[in-house]
Amino acid sequence: MKKIIPGLPLAVALALAVGAAPALAQEVRIPHAQGETVLPAAPQKIAVFDLPTLDIVNALGKSDLVVAVPKSADGPANFPAHLMGFAEDRHAPAGTLFEPDAAALKALAPDLIVVGGRSAAQFEQMAAIAPTVDLSAGAGDMVSNVIASTENLGRLLGAEEAAAARIAAFRETIARTHELGGKAGTGLLLFGAGEGFSAQPPGSRFGGVYDLTGIEPAIGPSEAAPGPRPEPGTPEAAAARQRQQEALEAALAADPDWIFTIDRNAAVGNTEVAPLADRLAADERVTATSAWQEGRVIHLDSKVWYLMTGGIDGMTASAEAAAAAFAQAQ
Structure with a gap:
């Protein structure tokens, strides 16, 4: 090749x-x-x-x-x-x-x-x-990757004008969202899977939420251990769960101004577990945060983020939803 x-x-x-x-x-x-x-x-x-x-x-x-x-x-x-x-x-x-x-x-x-x-x-x-x-998607922030992918596919499919128009609209949406997000305080993304949930820092699988919204992360970049995920039931898996819980406790203790959520169960159609929003509402660590008490919670489209995590239309809609929420809270 x-x-x-x-x-x-x-x-x-x-x-x-x-x-x-x-x-x-x-x-x-x-x-x-x-x-x-x-x-x-x-x-x-x-x-x-x-x-x-x-x-x-x-x-x-x-x-x-x-x-x-x-x-x-x-x-x-x-x-x-x-x-x-x-x-x-x-x-x-x-x-x-x-x-x-x-x-x-x-x-x-x-x-x-x-x-x-x-x-x-x-x-x-x-x-x-x-x-x-x-x-x-290559290395780099979510916004740059979305723009580059749209430009490339526009050339490949002979749709350069359509690509340019969509990118221009996307840039405008992102500029507006970043303007509002930059004044919104701090944000924390919570990802629910199975019966649990975890804090997602910048640099993690869903860390593009911070790139897209322009909000200051309530926690530092990901420090995930390199290599494959530990096998379930092993001491390494237990240690990883412990680190995940410690990171969650620290993230919530930082008292974020905004909380974003992605619910894997909703994305894959798992109805055997209560929706993430309901589980968060029953968790005193979450409800004690300023974000929850002030109603500053954005439930992201879980299928867009869990199944796709990219695409110019999906990311535009997410940015627009965040901008609307930021503006309403001002």
Whole structure:
């Protein structure tokens, strides 16, 4: 597989590739997280296994190019509300983010398969079926990644004007949100999974909430231990849980001015556990905070954040919701 030039930003590399010499005008070179993929022409049939990409393709008005998405053939699709159009039959089921349906993909014969994030580990399997790119978000803040991804997909799909318009609107929303968030005090993100919940610092999986809203984090950056998650039942797992609880206690003791929540159970349809909002309301450590007592709690769209964590439409809606809450509290 061809490799991109070390240190060359993806947006710049793609711009140079698309603007190649006239003799190669139809060739599309796509630098990505796992190398570079070359297509003979702009793709017309795309299988998308990355929800942020699906969000952006939809935002650019190119959803008709999507022939396959991660959903089951015999069960309901689980997408954020604004992407439920991809549950329609015209977008074929092709397995899950973790277990793609190779036979279905071969039958559909897409020009391009897109993986990213959770599905990035399937890159080699997908690449054996059709040209594949890994559009996982790179290092850097949430806002920059959303803008870069939208620019790149705009070039790839011939939707540069639509991309520019969406980015301009997104920048305006972020500027307004940051203006309000910068005056809102401190914020703390609580993530609920199973029967528990934890504090999410900057640099954690959902730390992009702080980037998006512009609020000052109530806690410092993530100090998570490197390496894979400890196996359940091991001393390492017990130690990790203890550190998580200590971090939660410290975060709540910092008395945040705002609390944000993401509920994994709600995102995946688990109704066996009480909603996170109800569990937080019953926890005296949470209800003692200024944020809770003043009603400064923002329940984020859990499907957008847990299933997707990106995409220009999903992030715009979250920023708008935060800005509205900040403005109302002034």
